[in-house]
Amino acid sequence: MDHDNTRNLIRQTAPTPTEHPNVSPAVIRRLPRYFRYLRELIRQGKLRISSGELSRLMGVTASQIRQDLNCFGGFGQQGYGYNVNFLYENICELLGVDAGLQAIIIGAGDLGRALVRAPMFEKRGVNIVSMFDVDPALIGRTVGGVLIRNMTELERFCSEISVDMAVLTLPKDRAAEEAERLVACGIRGLWNFTGKELEFEDSKVAVENVHLGDSLMILNYKLCENTDDKD
Amino acid sequence: MDHDNTRNLIRQTAPTPTEHPNVSPAVIRRLPRYFRYLRELIRQGKLRISSGELSRLMGVTASQIRQDLNCFGGFGQQGYGYNVNFLYENICELLGVDAGLQAIIIGAGDLGRALVRAPMFEKRGVNIVSMFDVDPALIGRTVGGVLIRNMTELERFCSEISVDMAVLTLPKDRAAEEAERLVACGIRGLWNFTGKELEFEDSKVAVENVHLGDSLMILNYKLCENTDDKD
DNA sequence: TAGATTGTTAATCGATTAACAATC
């Protein structure tokens, strides 16, 4: 491995130039949580933190934190811990926060309009460049500063403006066909709220499914389980 | 297709009267998916299915299906497979679909209004009995047939009507305090969209967190990872 | 009965936790 012997205690360059194969899904799903906690630590003006201190804060083991972070390179330093800003910047890099990702929303119904107005995208460096719908009553309107275009304009729009991801909030029964169409337009990421399970053979297309119905049912289960308990 | 010429072959009573301790979270999180696939099979008029056939349909191993279902009792029959209706009914029971659960939504902003109009709750047997907000411009209005009440009326409302769960779509910074208030009102389930991590020591309160920001970041990661791949 | 398929135990795999040598 690389061992640049820096006399200054904290190395300020990433050890390897972002190449991370074979990182387990379990680790990846935990990264956003590190991102949030580090952002909060920065807000508090904290400069360094040890895996032990962070573990107490987050309610996980220090071992897990060190293992997780080591998947992506040595962000810490023996005897010192982790430089909060340096670690945060590296995690931002991993999560593409400063990659200038551009998104469109397919479907300007209740959920689409709720999402476009949420500060979530801006906070995470994702720029919403347009919404699309088939409803003439919606086309031409602006929600949260974003214009709703006719779905027929999709291909032309994507050929003119580089779009990285699409947020799918359209009806379930049209999800599969429109997803194919989006991929044909060169879009490589789908944030899928439709409830339809989408799959792409060539894993060039990243899909993140948000199945709210499933989430609700899990709550139902936990609730009934607690109730069933013969005190 | 396959008509059921099995007189007494299929047992139609649940083997144990719903007592399921120590079922792993991994299994529980898969239950809603079984629910969806079984519902679809019923729609298609299918009467029986083997773990092998279902495994091909769902893209999981037959072994996993048999292990999962066996956590809750013997729903199948050797040499036959599973009776679709019987299995579906048992999973509905586990997921509280016919338990007549009653819910309120806290926060009548964009997301709250989008959720209340979604058919999701009705499909899963959850009845939304009221929304609550602090904004005078919203209080008194009706969305999706549900009245928005003043948050000050929460305690009185809950003392008059039995409420099982609350959907939290209020601002993050008020989440913790309002959650405490809801639990004090006797509510035992929280569907939490606030982004604030909620915890309750006495596990009498079921919490299901939906962290949309985290989900978006995971998509970001996958997208950047694909892109980074040197062609 | 013979064939099919479950329920269940045993084997494998992966993820988490513990331990400690390396080293700042």
Add this chain to the structure above:
DNA sequence: TAGATTGTTAATCGATTAACAATC
């Protein structure tokens, strides 16, 4: 140097898959 804390290997735990006896 001495103390602290990482990076990393080894041990443990849990979840998935394979195998097969039970039995419909």
